[in-house]
Amino acid sequence: xPGLQEPPSESASTSTTTGMAATTVSSHAAEHIALIGVGAxxxxxxxxxxxxxxxxxxxxxxxxxxxxxxxxxxxxxLPTSPPGLGSEGKSSIEQLTASGRLRFCTxxxxxxxxxxxxxxxxxxxxxxxxxxxxxxxxYVGASTxxxxxxxGIPASQQLAxxxxxxxxxxxxxxxxxxxxxxxxxxxPFNPPHLMPLLELVPSPSTSATETAFARSYFSSLGSxxxxxxxxxxxxxxxxxxxxxxxxxxxxxxxxxxxxSVHDLDEIVxxxxxxxxxxxxxxxxxxxxxxxxxxxxxxxxxxxxxxxxWKDDAxxxxxxxxxxxxxxxxxxVIEQTVEAYGVPxxxxxxxxxxxxxxxxxxxxxxxxxxxxxxxxx
Numbered sequence: 001x002p003g004l005q006e007p008p009s010e011s012a013s014t015s016t017t018t019g020m021a022a023t024t025v026s027s028h029a030a031e032h033i034a035l036i037g038v039g040a041x042x043x044x045x046x047x048x049x050x051x052x053x054x055x056x057x058x059x060x061x062x063x064x065x066x067x068x069x070x071x072x073x074x075x076x077x078l079p080t081s082p083p084g085l086g087s088e089g090k091s092s093i094e095q096l097t098a099s100g101r102l103r104f105c106t107x108x109x110x111x112x113x114x115x116x117x118x119x120x121x122x123x124x125x126x127x128x129x130x131x132x133x134x135x136x137x138x139y140v141g142a143s144t145x146x147x148x149x150x151x152g153i154p155a156s157q158q159l160a161x162x163x164x165x166x167x168x169x170x171x172x173x174x175x176x177x178x179x180x181x182x183x184x185x186x187x188p189f190n191p192p193h194l195m196p197l198l199e200l201v202p203s204p205s206t207s208a209t210e211t212a213f214a215r216s217y218f219s220s221l222g223s224x225x226x227x228x229x230x231x232x233x234x235x236x237x238x239x240x241x242x243x244x245x246x247x248x249x250x251x252x253x254x255x256x257x258x259x260s261v262h263d264l265d266e267i268v269x270x271x272x273x274x275x276x277x278x279x280x281x282x283x284x285x286x287x288x289x290x291x292x293x294x295x296x297x298x299x300x301x302x303x304x305x306x307x308x309w310k311d312d313a314x315x316x317x318x319x320x321x322x323x324x325x326x327x328x329x330x331x332v333i334e335q336t337v338e339a340y341g342v343p344x345x346x347x348x349x350x351x352x353x354x355x356x357x358x359x360x361x362x363x364x365x366x367x368x369x370x371x372x373x374x375x376x
Contacts, residue, residue, distance in 0.1 A: 028217065031055040034115035036108065036132060037122040038070060041149055044191040045121065046070070047077035050101060051193065052221040058103045060111035067104050076348055077193050108132075113139040119186065121149035129158045134169050137179055145213060146179065147186040151240050154233040155183045156203035180205035184214055187237055194355045196362075198227040199237050224359050252317050254335060255328035261335035277358050278365070 033049050035042055038061045049057050063069060071093045078092065096102035105111035112118050118136055122128050129148065136146070148158060162169075162176045171179075185201035192198070198218050202211050211229055218227040230237055236244055250264050259267070275284055282294070289296030298305075317328050343351075 027054050028220075029054040031117060031217075032115045033057045034112040034118045035059050036111065036118065036120040036136075037061055038066070039121065041121040041188065041190060041192065043070065043073045044077055044193045045119065045149065045188070046074060046102075047193040048221075048223075048225075050096065051079060052223045052225075054101075056101055056103065058105050058111045058115065060105040060108055070104070076345055077191065077352075108135055109139045112136050112144075115140065115144060117145040117147060119147040119149060124151055124153065126153060126157065129153055130161045133159060133179070133183070134162070137171065137175075138169065142175075142178055144182065145210060146183040147214065148183065149186055149188060149192075151187065152236040154203060154235075155185050155201065155206060156180075156233060159183055177205070181207040182210050184210050185237070186214055186218075187239070189239055191352070191355075194224075194352055194359065196224045196226040196359060197239060198225055199230050199239060200227050201230040201233060201237050203233060224363060248317060251328050251332050252315070255317065255331050260339075261332065262339040265339075277362065 031053070033055050035046055035049075035057060038046060038059055042059075042061070046057060046059065049055055059066070059070065061069075075092060093102070097104070118140060120129070120132055120136075122132060129150065133146070140146075148155065150158070159176075159180050162171060162179065180203065183203065184206050185199065187199040187201060189195040189197045200211055200214050202208075215227045215229065218225050234241065253259055253264060254261055278284070279287075285297045286293045289298070289300065292299070321327065
């Protein structure tokens with residue numbers, strides 16, 4: 001197996017000319033990240049690593065236009081006029097590759113064989129995940145960190161297929177146990193270069209050392225990112241579980257004609273959006289109970305909550321029953337296209353500016369709260 005570099009000291013930092021941040025960035029210069037898959041999540045993670053670290057990044061995706069795709073999309077995610085690089089996106093990509101910070105690979109083996117971290121964000125398909133990890137394990141060292149940015153497939157399932165006789169993959173029981181101990185879910189909220197949350201979801205086999213390494217890596221970026229360790233595997237983890245359940249109810253309301261796609265979005269923007277940007281549901285509902293906090297809220301509003309919960313239980317929708325011209329999928333897609341069309345580059349930039357503004361307000365609020373606690 002190829003020799004791997006030791007992880008850098010967590011206190012190390014540097015201000016680089018090939019790094020993207022205008023301020024001092026966390027070094028991680030000894031890290032070599034292999035990114036497998038550069039769809040929306042992969043491109044955003046690529047921007048994150050290039051912006052906040054000095055790590056080298058090797059990219060692999062089987063699409064034939066890999067370089068053209070990255071050259072077209074990555075500038076949308078990087079800071080404007082990155083320091084030390086040209087102001088044009090094309091020049092930035094060229095200089096990143098010339099400096100060795102960014103490398104395009106034509107095979108999975110080329111991308112991962114010298115990596116210290118392998119991070120996959122391929123299709124949400126169990127067979128793909130298992131096939132990819134089987135191939136990765138042929139070429140990586142015994143200390144390579146293995147990260148999956150899946151939206152909902154637990155780490156314990158992604159390597160459950162491994163046995164000493166898995167295909168032509170010759171792995172000892174010790175090597176299989178080592179791989180399972182090193183695989184960690186690093187689940188972002190899209191787009192990860194702007195959204196603070198990173199859910200770290202270990203399997204029962206993942207070592208505490210691996211979880212601690214990922215937490216340290218993302219905590220030391222000098223960025224807005226907030227890695228949170230999830231204590232137990234569950235389908236969809238936490239953020240997506242909440243998000244997808246809310247989305248299911250939104251689709252059902254649209255399908256039943258209660259409201260339109262556009263009106264539902266406006267309702268969320270005018271209520272849950274700003275409320276949850278300030279505090280989560282438990283803290284906000286705790287406010288709703290007045291001096292009695294959550295107990296008062298549940299006493300006061302409990303009957304209304306129960307009525308909604310019982311109403312929700314009777315008429316669910318699923319991905320299996322939405323096909324066809326009269327299905328809920330067609331209704332949701334038609335109204336979404338009518339309201340918004342297909343996202344353009346200008347709209348992506350507009351979204352990103354808005355997300356940055358909201359996160360900035362959150363950071364300012366947290367700093368003010370911390371300062372107030374220090375002064376008490």
